[in-house]
Amino acid sequence: MSLWTSAEIAAATNGTASAPFDVSGVAFDSREVGPGDLFVALKGETTDGQRFVPQAFAQRAAGVLVSQPVDGPHVLVADTTAALDALGIASRARTQGKVIGVTGSVGKTSVKEALFAAFDRGAPGSAHRSLKSYNNHVGVPLSLARMPREARFGVFEMGMNHAGELAALTRIVRPHVALVTTVALAHGAFFADESAIADAKGEIFQGLVPGGTAVIPYDNPHRDRLIAAAEPHAAHIVTFGRDRRADVHAREGLPGPRGTFVQARLRTCELSFTVGPPGDHWITNALGVLAVVEAAGGDLAAAGLALADMAGLPGRGQRITIRLPGGDALLIDESYNANPASMRATLGMLGQEQARRRVAILGSMRELGPNEARHHAELAQPIAEAGVGLALLVGSEMKPLADALEGRIDLVHVADAVAATIEAQRLIAPGDAILIKGSNAIGLARVVDALAGA
Template sequence: MSDLWTSEEIAQATGGAASAPFAVSGVAFDSREVGPGDLFVAMKGETTDGNKFVDKAFGQGAAGAIVNTAVDHPHILVPDSAAALEALGRASRNRMTGKVIGVTGSVGKTGTKEALFLGLDRAAPGEVHRSVKSYNNHVGVPLSLSRMPRGSAYGVFEMGMNHAGELAALTRQVRPHVAIITAIAPAHIEFFGTEAKIAEAKAEIFEGLEPGGTAIIPYDSPHVAALYSKAERHADHILTFGMSPEADIHALETIAAPGGGTLVTAKLPEAELCFTIAAPGDHWVSNALAVLAAVEAVGGDLAAAGLALAEMPGLPGRGERRILPVLGGEALLIDESYNANPLSMAATLKQLGREGADRRIAILGGMRELGDRSAELHSGLADPMAAGQVDFAILVGAEMAPLADALDGAIPYTHVPDTATAIPLIQTEMRAGDAILVKGSNGVGLSRLVAALAKSARDGDTI
């Protein structure tokens, strides 16, 4: 296997000076994630200075570093490590001769990115690269680009934003051949004011499209006309996806599948495809249609993508399902703890209502970055909770006070100040036959509740 980068290539890409020859097999900017053979990019942050962790990185096996102060290890000396990482990402993109897909949206970015990776990798194993975790910002995107192996046939990159102009900068680094917008929702509306402004900012992804590029947009979105108009200015091809028969890629039929997934018959411009989606929920049908549109656009294997969707496991924090031992039997835990906005809350509550359970419990954390619409949008979750047939709710955080008021006794609930308080409460409350949905913005920390319940299950404890 060839090296990811040599010191000569890094120096040329970044304009830096190499202290000695070396080669690396990976790239990291968090010293805790450095492994043998990695390049450690020592960056200065608001609260930390990566240069202080260079010795630690080499102690963990780093082969070289990018630094802005000379060190007693093989390194590339640059004036600005963050700018150097971005330059390295651009160099990686420049040497890539395969097809690149960019993914953004208010909801579904990471799941769609992972499904695309699995779908393409099924037909071209080992030749597909994607951004890991949710590395989708001004640091995560160049890191993900810099990690792309030379000779990759496909690259799939997630891009996020919470201010206008951010996606425009990221998409010009990624330079996708295909750009997807999954959906538009009032996430980060605190910084935009209106959902229309969010759609406008998401549409910046089309600005970086390569010549001959394809824009993929959600037909069922109320903002489809604005997205289409923007796409027309930058894309040579436009594909729409959705449940409407007017969409270029749409579902002809959906049937509930055993285990909670969905059997879908989809119509594409030149074919029909019948496949199963392992992940439950209507929102995953939409994500899958976007995946098929992208696979079609890059000339990939649609049948292989369909098989991958049938085998795709749930992602931690984004729909992973766990069976927990409880007194007298088992309970189902649905982990959606990574993020939340009104659209994704409604979608997952709707799916909770479809679960075959004795009781449906919703542990809901506050939705962040909603600005002056926070109270309205939180109280608006009362109807989706009723539709989800929630039997009992634990509401976590101060943001949930308006929802508690809106429920007005219609659904039994307990409102607690934080996750630490919620953990012993659910451990006492849950029982056999329950389906438990855990969902909230990442900052609420509901992942700690999931981890606590999972640890009890691993330790063989009966809750």
């Protein structure tokens, strides 16, 4: 069964099809177009997707969505961005599956992937999720448009850095279950304080369908604010966390050789399972995942098995063995993004690693607002608690932290990822456990690639 027919695309977008065709996928990046796809020629500030239509056809696209007629199968619309929105809305309207919305200041992509793994384990081939971090005003409708018509579960990540953005996205997604992983200082430059961030995250509940469920982190200081945001829209509110007063909570968590063994109390049952990824924050993530699976009517036993098999994603916890003369080193790749909360969580995880030396390669945290210097300097404490022996700091914003660490541990402070790559290759040694984390704009993925290829 095709994902879309040209007639369905034309009906959804109020467009005109040049000829009958079927598509098996949807893409707006011409580099990602594969055989049978629909290429959506979006017009951006700096480029026009219409220029890449020949390339899309060369890569065997089945058809294109365009605002100007072209040679080849196409659907002609007035505005391709609006048409992509309309296609996503049409996909949501036709699905009979359960739809999950995920947001949060930390962990939303990892939790989205864990939810997909849980649903897919219980109903193989019947789960869908947004790929990569397609969580904005273009990525969300694209992810919806890609959802197979027969999907039983769809998991969609939604992000924001300004008030009002989540409200718009969630009304497109219309989730049956909406999860906030946590609220912390992220994009603080655009908000007055963390309470304002909590209000913006709470917008996700505005799109809940009648009878929907809000899933909220109990241990977060903004819990009550999130509950207040959910109450007008949610038929059910479920909390999760380490505190035993949460609806879904951990009764016990014991580290082991293959992960953390957890005994959890859910609303309808108790479940014993193993969390594969290391770190206390993953116990909380797992509780949120199980709360969602339970609310959506998924298979909890299968979800527990999926959590045991979870592996870190590139840039978000992937563990890489570095082969060096004289022995191996462990690289923990957290290079995709960073804020104060995620820095503390991953430094805590580093502190649990058995290693000859613990190394933290940390890049600047961006968009923190007027207290940026203080937030960087305050990382000195979790670095000390993690027993870090060497800190390689990257970016000008890291100077307050460099000043706070001066004389306390081995320290190198460099301007950018290029210099960090050179220093990292010089400094790492067999037996090291190395954490690499920073805001994506710093480009520490370059350091990861260099070390992984060493």
